[in-house]
Amino acid sequence: MSDRSPWVTDENAALLTDLYQLTMVQAYWREGLDGDAVFSLYYRTLPEGRSYLLACGLEDALRFLETFRFGPDALEFLAGRDEFSREFVDWLGGLRFEGDVWALPEGTPVFPGEPLLEVRGEIAAAQLAETLVMNQVHLQTVLASKAARVVAAAAGRAVVDFGLRRMHGTDAGMKGARAYHVAGLAGTSNVLAGRVYGVPIAGTMAHSYVQAHDDEQGAFRAFAELYPETVLLVDTYDTLEGVRNVVRLARELGDDFRVRAIRLDSGDLAELAVRSREILDQAGLERVEIFASGGLDEHSVAALVAKGAPIDGFGVGTAMGVSKDAPALDIAYKLTAYAGKGRLKLSPGKKILPGRKQVFRVEEGEGEARRAARDVIARADEEAPPGGRPLLAHVMAGGRRLPAGRVSLDQARERARAETALLPERLRGLEPLAEPYPVEVSAGLRAFQEEVALRVEGEGG
């Protein structure tokens, strides 16, 4: 039992941060450290079996930075704690994010070490933003990347998101539906996502509807009367008998029968699809489609497609909704420059690329055969290598969005489609790669990294 709302909104999001961000910021403030900082958000290694990730979540990161402020309730709470002085809390009340952001547009395939975004601004707000910016970019990149695999596995058949009930909380349900749209899903069952994002929503019926009726045939009849072009769930009792009940309904309704599809949700989906198809076809119901769901992931979808199972669309829930094989990324938000100097840390295995950077995607081939060959991570002011296209866009300046930071969800979806199509064929399969996609660090950035490391070793040791 709690009297305060457990929901996060624009109004309280600034307080959704790690305590150490606030203690550090009070220290910066007290020490007069108000120089410009650069933070870089990137991931270190690909999850096992993955070939690339799809960048997503920038929109919510920018929304947070735009609306970032501590409201009266947050300030009252902080003032009541021993760590924070009244003077600091008052100063915090006026703090806004007024810095710059460069980022990979949503829908861009991203490889290890490449900045998904870089934040440059006064260190206080840039530091405080870490937790929520990471939380949102991490979540949506995890879910968009997983969904892209399911879409690839479905090989052109529609994939619909059924995951809301087992995704991790309400925010994951919303942002997931958004990320899925970017990744190319046909729709989501999440009605609020339809309202907020304008994404297509879809749904059929549940077993409970059939169970609430005294017989399956009666349930089908009632549902089809109200929703003539519906999808009927046939596996509540006996799947093939359920299909026969659909056929009986078709005979009963004659020309009024417009049911669009049946849904299989359990059992051996490949075999049941074949036998259901036969029953439907023999009854002249060739145009009734078969939709499959029930514990699917990209591997089972790919297996069904490979077997030639006559399935026209897939409903995918939990495995995609929690990205079961890779629910987390080793994403990091690291200080790479402060007060005009490159910064890094020397902890084993966690070497940082200092300063502001750019990522170039070097493409080869012409027209349809054009493909990404390698990426180069460089210093922000380096020239593009031959054939190299800069990926990081300037999306926010002085705390306000630039045109590149205003991208519709459909534009992000189109970018994901186009950019994924440019990847080498071997990256688009589900199998782990023998040879990963090459990501190089430019000579200029490498030299700068060594220079900074030498300086830091001299000072820090």
Place this chain on the structure above:
Amino acid sequence: MSDRSPWVTDENAALLTDLYQLTMVQAYWREGLDGDAVFSLYYRTLPEGRSYLLACGLEDALRFLETFRFGPDALEFLAGRDEFSREFVDWLGGLRFEGDVWALPEGTPVFPGEPLLEVRGEIAAAQLAETLVMNQVHLQTVLASKAARVVAAAAGRAVVDFGLRRMHGTDAGMKGARAYHVAGLAGTSNVLAGRVYGVPIAGTMAHSYVQAHDDEQGAFRAFAELYPETVLLVDTYDTLEGVRNVVRLARELGDDFRVRAIRLDSGDLAELAVRSREILDQAGLERVEIFASGGLDEHSVAALVAKGAPIDGFGVGTAMGVSKDAPALDIAYKLTAYAGKGRLKLSPGKKILPGRKQVFRVEEGEGEARRAARDVIARADEEAPPGGRPLLAHVMAGGRRLPAGRVSLDQARERARAETALLPERLRGLEPLAEPYPVEVSAGLRAFQEEVALRVEGEGG
């Protein structure tokens, strides 16, 4: 870019549902199906390697049911879609949840097949509630169950939640911090969780703070001046050199040195802890504790404890925050009775226990040696087996909370502690069980299940 808020609150939560819930409810409404339904929320099987789960999330499920209503924006959206009639949407505007709920109190260990909660009420609201009730109970049960393992592994040492940045969205961050408190964590880094739930918040410093200073020693000095009893992060450059910098600071400050602990965040934590302990002890800093973090989960925590590493507390983030080994449960919310009749479905492997039920935990032994021996799932009106204690409590009646539905977070935490202590020792370890904890279905419930199955086979086939 979206003009509508992407945040879920009490005001729009009713629309955070699967589209099929709404289409089914319109069908129920049109068909005049307004009888009482019973829905049962349970999970089918334990994730691999798990011995029990810790029930959590009831508070948010009840909050949702209490505040459930479609606001003007939701109604406008639905009215604008082809599926829904104006008349139905108007009716929906007046719909409230006015039913009853029985539930396992938060912090109760729960086994496969046992209802975490049962909802009885008019079918419309009970059906519509499915998605969000599942979403919240699933999330918090996943996270509390994982955290209970980390707490067990730490064997009395403090465990602090560092997961917010990589948990799945803002809601997971909030509800996770709540679930972790129930499971026995010492605190969370999540400041807003501290504000909303009153749970202890904790934090140290990040590498960026050290990096923003020209040398580590200067960073330590400045931080300890502001926060004398702080925890200093020693691995930004060279861990043992960092520990020596702490020793130097202690010499410099003399009696004013009150630093509480150092934090190790990378490298071989067992070895670094031993060597750090030596350095600290040799300098007379025996009372400075060692806190460890960096990619920890219950197994690495247990290994550090088993090795006798001199670590006094653990910060655990991502692996716990996404429940990496088991990010999802096969939880289900199934219709088990409607209009006074038991209901089930016959899909393979998914057999339902019909009707309203009770779970009895049968205990054996006396005093300190008292332990749970087996559970019995029975019909709601059955008598308790000898030594059996009923676990499901009546928490809501007529849409309003009963006293058993008003439980503070600290009470839930205490319940988790006490109930977990009653489990047989073998269930509290991290290893998979050779023999699972016995869960029986009472003869009465089994007979009822067969009776319903026979009736349903007769009707549905």
